[in-house]
Amino acid sequence: MRLYLIGAGVIARTHAEAAAKLGEEVELRVADPNPTVLQGFLAAFPQATGFGNADAMLTAEDPEPDDIVVVATPPVFHAGPAIAAARSGRHVLCEKPLAMTVDEAEEMLAAATEAHVLFGSCSTRFRGLPHNEAVKGVLASGVLGDLIHLDFVTKWPRSRAGIEYQPASRWFLDSRASGGGVVMDWGPYDFSTLFDLLQPTRVEIVDAWLGQIRTAADPVDVVHDTESTAGASLRIARADGVLRVNYERANGTHAEEFARAELEGTRGALRWTPFDSQAPVYLTTDRDGELKEEVVTPPERSDLTIFDRPLVHFHAAMRGRPSLASVGAAAVDEFRCVRGIYDAARTGEPTVVEVRR
Ligand SMILES: NC(=O)c1ccc[n+]([C@@H]2O[C@H](COP(=O)([O-])OP(=O)(O)OC[C@H]3O[C@@H](n4cnc5c(N)ncnc54)[C@H](O)[C@@H]3O)[C@@H](O)[C@H]2O)c1
Incomplete structure (x- = not known):
């Protein structure tokens, strides 16, 4: 080929x-x-x-x-x-x-x-990693009971594309070239991962906020109008109910470095580090009225890097094999959620994405 x-x-x-x-x-x-x-x-x-x-x-x-x-x-x-x-x-x-x-x-x-x-998105870099597959396995088992709430937070203090990361590509900082900051850069991965884990039928961005920090490293000779920190309150509808989600993302913040996903259900909770496949996935449930914590055994690690995955997933879809590719309307619907964060932040009104199948 x-x-x-x-x-x-x-x-x-x-x-x-x-x-x-x-x-x-x-x-x-x-x-x-x-x-x-x-x-x-x-x-x-x-x-x-x-x-x-x-x-x-x-x-x-x-x-x-x-x-x-x-x-x-x-x-x-x-x-x-x-x-x-x-x-x-x-x-x-x-x-x-x-x-x-x-x-x-x-x-x-x-x-x-x-x-x-076929039309596909490279937002699938983190799909198929062992920790995400472990989360999917627990979700499918039903051990969490009815889902109540998800915290999905990744905040890195100094990792802005165009400044601390890949400083030669200043276009990341200019929204006329990049479309936006951390939400355009990392939001596609966040929503692609959430779509894979939760299979939403509808996503409502109830409220959202964006912010840009100031640092001594900020370039003064280029346009720099992109956000470095953002968050949203989401309602993710699934076949079996509506999950409330607190979403936060930063690649530039004066706040503490913090990365954690925590999914609470009526019978158990899952805790993992969204973009770190080396970190364990913890399952906590009730045993005799006490909290019991165990580490979920992930599936075996493959030799694919995160950078290999978009092409490997898409190639499999093109060859008609089962795949974790994001293609067609689903790829666009993930992206509608990303843009929906900007719309909700700008207008103060909720944005709704009906997910096409
Ligand atoms: N750098 C990363 O770590 C990374 C990771 C994941 C995704 N991405 C995404 O990949 C895309 C590219 O980012 P990058 O980091 O490789 O940027 P880059 O600045 O390293 O390279 C972009 C290249 O595109 C070329 N180009 C511009 N217009 C063109 C055109 N019309 N036809 C052909 N070439 C053209 C430029 O000359 C430049 O060499 C972006 O959408 C970015 O979000 C980047």
Whole structure:
């Protein structure tokens, strides 16, 4: 099969590495208008064919039914290339966040539907990790009873993309290129994980807030209008009832570093660290009126990294195998939740996402 990368930056290299783990021969093509970035990529992956722009790459040969295009550009350049890739007759896997706006994401989905190709999101990096599978196993067992409340919190004091993380990519700080800050950067993973764990039928963002901290490391020579800390009160409807969720996310905060998910039910509670698959998952239940805590045994760890997973999941879906890919309307619905946080924060009104199946 052939893998086409639009953008040859930091994340494109991880997709090129993931291609080696698909279990079949992959021909690599890559396009980037920045000659320095493109040459750097081709030096690292000399087997790839390089192009100065995506159109030249997509029109250089006729499509094959199993071609995959990965859109690995900054968010403001997701929609155009993704729509062109779909119209070229190739499956499209788009980096997160899917787009700048919900309208753009719907247009991308419509283009893929019309062209009869798959459209997927790279928001699935953390799906399939042992701790998430352990949580799913406990949920399926019913041992928690009726679900009451979920705390889903990940706050890192100094991890802002474009400042402490990947400082060369200043575009992360400018909402005209990134669409937003930590919610656009990490929210796609949060909602993709929550969709996988909880299988929602409807998500209501009841209230939300956004904030930006000030530090001595803040650049003064670029636009920096993105939030570094955010939170929301959610109501997640599932087949068996409505779960109240406290969601918080920060990559820049003066508050304490804190990462914890805690799911309370009528008969038990589960506690884990959302993005740390090495940390244990704890199950607490009642035994003879006392609290009993045990560590849930996770399934075996695979050799896939988080960076391999989006392409591996999507490739499996393309081949018609069971997969943890987020494709079609489900991918867009996750993204609607991400944008819904901004809408609820701006308007003070709830935002509702009906999840399509
Ligand atoms: N860096 C990470 O750790 C990381 C992790 C997960 C997801 N992502 C996502 O991947 C995407 C890209 O991020 P990155 O970190 O690789 O950025 P980057 O700045 O390293 O690279 C982006 C590249 O896209 C190129 N580009 C811009 N417009 C283009 C176009 N129209 N056609 C072809 N190439 C074009 C740029 O020249 C640049 O080389 C973003 O959506 C980001 O959120 C990044």
